[in-house]
Amino acid sequence: MVRYTPGSTPLPHFGRRAMLRAMLAGAGVAAASGVLSACGSGSGGDPNAVTFGNNLSDQVPKDAITAALKAFEGQSGGLSVTINTKQHEQYQEQINNYLQGKPDDVLAWFAGYRMRFFADQGLTGDLTDLWGKIGGNYSDALKQASTASDGKQYFVPFTNYPWGVFYRKSLWQERGYAEPKTLDELVALATKMKSDGLVPIAFAQKQGWPGMGTFDQLNFRINGYQFHVDLLAGKEDWQDKRVKEVFDTWKRLLPFHQENALGRDWQEAAQSLQQKKSGMYLLGSFLGQQFPDAEKDDLDFFPFPEINPEHGTDTVEAPIDGYMMAKKPANSEGALKLLEYLSTAEPQLTYLKSDSSVVATNKDADTSGYNSLQKKAAEVIKNAKHVTQFLDRDTDPGFASEAATNGIIEFIKNPDNVDSVLKGMADQAKNIFK
Structure with a gap:
């Protein structure tokens, strides 16, 4: 590729x-x-x-x-x-x-x-x-x-095109899974998938950027569109307790993510979804490239579930x-x-x-x-109150390529070290967004 x-x-x-x-x-x-x-x-x-x-x-x-x-x-x-x-x-x-x-x-x-x-x-x-x-x-x-x-x-x-949580309809029908509407329902579904012998959430971070999409979804679901774009524009503090909550929530989900993500590219993760080894994958709709034409109609998705009722699911990541x-x-x-x-x-x-x-x-x-x-992508985007672009499009390129990429990688390596990770990101943001 x-x-x-x-x-x-x-x-x-x-x-x-x-x-x-x-x-x-x-x-x-x-x-x-x-x-x-x-x-x-x-x-x-x-x-x-x-x-x-x-x-x-x-x-x-x-x-x-x-x-x-x-x-x-x-x-x-x-x-x-x-x-x-x-x-x-x-x-x-x-x-x-x-x-x-x-x-x-x-x-x-x-x-x-x-x-x-x-x-x-x-x-x-x-x-x-x-x-x-x-x-x-x-x-x-x-x-x-x-x-x-x-x-x-x-x-x-x-x-x-939108980002969302993608899955194979035939697998979900076979297993009796339903689209989750809230974070708790997502955790319950992931727990069931794990007990069924599946990797609940396909995940890859070898290329540095895919995890940015997970951060984006969690941040605007928890803190809303305006805080999200202000944070990425250098107007909010990366050590703010609201950002800490994003990573604490991600930490709750990490046990359901595909292991050894730092050694896997997004294509391999998408193939695990295609092969029905994984139950879900948070990515852009381009992951359909990894599906044979005969299987593309079996691919479906839902917007990342609600976490904070104040913001619901009013924001969709859809790079324009x-x-x-x-x-x-x-x-x-x-x-x-x-x-x-x-x-x-x-x-x-x-x-x-x-x-x-x-x-x-x-x-x-x-x-x-x-x-x-x-058709579904168009409907989801059309109904969104807010549309974000993706972390590396919504922030300074230098911050995205260094602070954000390295910070997310360090978090995935050691999720208990989030305070140190956020301090490093905050310090770099202060230097970049002067």
Whole structure:
């Protein structure tokens, strides 16, 4: 598997860049490659051209977005789109320089903290007026995730996918299991699974990021959405008793987790669910990649159960991918026209014809063509009061890669050492969020 950024849609491996360039040219959409900061040169002021910074570098999603942009060209009244594609991780590594140079008119990025980070620096275009036209396409939660610290919108959502507790319907029917609604019911179910000879909760932490998803679920279920996002933004103290409660709750669940998680990747954990050796797995819906096509309809999920009735299950982790506009696009009129189009159901459903691992963000998108898992994912996301992105998207990248990753690993190694773990995380947060 190609390594992908935690919290983002997993991307399958594909062939040579030259082959992709040929395919894109054959589709009638130009593709550029090379160093992102050098190639993002805008449209040169050509009123008939829009440039598009693309981070979907693997074949399936790249073909999917190409099809959506080709459809835009067909109904745009003469506008053409030039795609500047960069390898997914390099795109993220270079985006700061890219935005400070000559970025493309429209460019791919992520909602939430990562969007706000650049909007707050004045490096991206204000889309508030556009949202006056497209706001009806989205839920309040998606608008919230597209809004920066100044209360203005700088992002247009395109696709997303949920995290939840996944299971095999046939196994649960055979064993008579029911979806738990509360933490106590989850513990009771896990206890029963253990007595039935199953690993209750598949778990993997070799890649460093999967455990972040468990922390997220516990934190916003216990402390609510606002505390969660404020903590990750450096506005709350990691040594706060509320954070301690999160780890104490996790400690209660750890005996039901798959052992030796630090030596296992998420694919192996997903395979244990597929093989009916594990009863549940908390992960993103991309875990379906590890299921044969004939078994994918046997996969189901439920949102992480309620812990604190004050917050219920009103928050869903559903990383949102979408698009921003350059601060000074060479073709601002064309950029806004393209972004308005991308907010509609048509291009999102065109995209999903090639990539079924995600769902459309447009709330009126026709879901009749969705598979069963997509239909449920769309419903869960639509009904959420709040949508989070994933720890490493909702906080400073340096904090995520060092303090959060190392802290969670240390906790898993020694859950009795949580006070020391949280002190270390708090100290690092103070240095990062000055």
